[in-house]
Amino acid sequence: MGKDPLRDKQGLTEEEFLQKYDISIYERPSVTVDMLIFTVVDEEKENYRKLPEKSLKLLLVKRGVHPYIGQWALPGGFVTNDESLDEAALRELKTETNIDDVYMEQLYTWGDVKRDPRTRVISCSYMALIDSRALEVKAGDDAVDARWFDARYSVLEEKKTILEKGFSFERVIKITLSNDQAKLEATIKIIEKYSGKAVTVERDVMVSNGVSFDHAKMIQYAIERLRNKIEYTDIAFNLMPELFTLSELQQVYEVTLGRELLSSAFRRKIKDMVIETNQFTKDAGHRPAKLFRFNPNWRYL
CATH class of the missing domain: 3.90.79.10 (Nucleoside Triphosphate Pyrophosphohydrolase)
Structure with missing residues (x-):
């Protein structure tokens, strides 16, 4: 035999309580x-x-x-x-x-x-x-x-x-x-x-x-x-395109943090977060730069 349902001080089961519940008791923001x-x-x-x-x-x-x-x-x-x-x-x-x-x-x-x-x-x-x-x-x-x-x-x-x-x-x-x-x-x-x-x-x-x-x-x-x-965290990569240079990534970190970063220290910090590709930028006016992509598995390295 199953147990009798618990009752409150008014003798109501939870089902009976909910049927009688008045939602106007409390103001609802x-x-x-x-x-x-x-x-x-x-x-x-x-x-x-x-x-x-x-x-x-x-x-x-x-x-x-x-x-x-x-x-x-x-x-x-x-x-x-x-x-x-x-x-x-x-x-x-x-x-x-x-x-x-x-x-x-x-x-x-x-x-x-x-x-x-x-x-x-x-x-x-x-x-x-x-x-x-x-x-x-x-x-x-x-x-x-x-x-x-x-x-x-x-x-x-x-x-x-x-x-x-x-x-x-x-x-x-x-x-x-x-x-x-x-x-x-x-x-x-x-x-x-x-x-x-x-x-x-x-x-x-x-x-x-x-x-x-x-x-x-x-x-x-x-x-x-x-x-x-x-x-x-790797939250900054949500602001990046699929392919990017490390200089572009550093700029995103700097503008978000509101301060400049030392390039060598920054690259050590993010080295496991990125994967090097065999592609380069094709911008006119300066040397081609290696393109990288985000490494979603960096946490497990």
């Missing part, structure tokens, strides 16, 4: 996904004998509806009841960029009570890295424009303060987003408090010119996460 889509592109060459400079770009859309009409935002949208967060992110990525076979990862969930003036909205941010040469950007339903912005990240201030039971580390970060149509700026203060093994982090947007909602926080966090991950 809306949920969105916001996409941080990065690429690295070549700037126009001033000297054909030199490799073109590269820049880190972020895709933004210009809002065509309230709130923040006319301002720039991360592409994204609301999650429907019949899809998971990842499914919603993939759908939005396809809608905003017209591609779906790219590297994507969930970054962080943003839940400040008043982050959206419409209603209580919780947002899950995702980061996608793409080779923009295989991309046709188009604006989504509530956007009037979609453009790539040069993304620059600079530290304005750093300060460490000793507390009674630990210390705090405060940083002020400036994010500049620009193209030939617009220049957007935001300043974010980050306060990390350390007390024993406990760490709390607070982010506050001090200035935001042209960036809607709290998306400046998301952008700062994503660039920081990207810089950290590029140091110890």
Whole structure:
């Protein structure tokens, strides 16, 4: 004989409880996904004998509806009841960029009570890295424009303060987003408090010119996460074409990290991550360079 089902204090089985459950007991916030889509592109060459400079770009859309009409935002949208967060992110990525076979990862969930003036909205941010040469950007339903912005990240201030039971580390970060149509700026203060093994982090947007909602926080966090991950993973290769030179790969690392790297040390670092081919570049103006491709099995070497 089977066991009797467990009953709660009201004498209900789980099946009976679910049949009687009132979903209006708790208010239900809306949920969105916001996409941080990065690429690295070549700037126009001033000297054909030199490799073109590269820049880190972020895709933004210009809002065509309230709130923040006319301002720039991360592409994204609301999650429907019949899809998971990842499914919603993939759908939005396809809608905003017209591609779906790219590297994507969930970054962080943003839940400040008043982050959206419409209603209580919780947002899950995702980061996608793409080779923009295989991309046709188009604006989504509530956007009037979609453009790539040069993304620059600079530290304005750093300060460490000793507390009674630990210390705090405060940083002020400036994010500049620009193209030939617009220049957007935001300043974010980050306060990390350390007390024993406990760490709390607070982010506050001090200035935001042209960036809607709290998306400046998301952008700062994503660039920081990207810089950290590029140091110890193969994430950078998602920004590369199938074939590339080692100089081009180093430029992608440098523009993402925001600093120059010593060539010899860089090549030692990535030697297992690449496979040498028998092909060479055919660019006019300088000597042919050996082409390489990503080695997906480098972790097992």
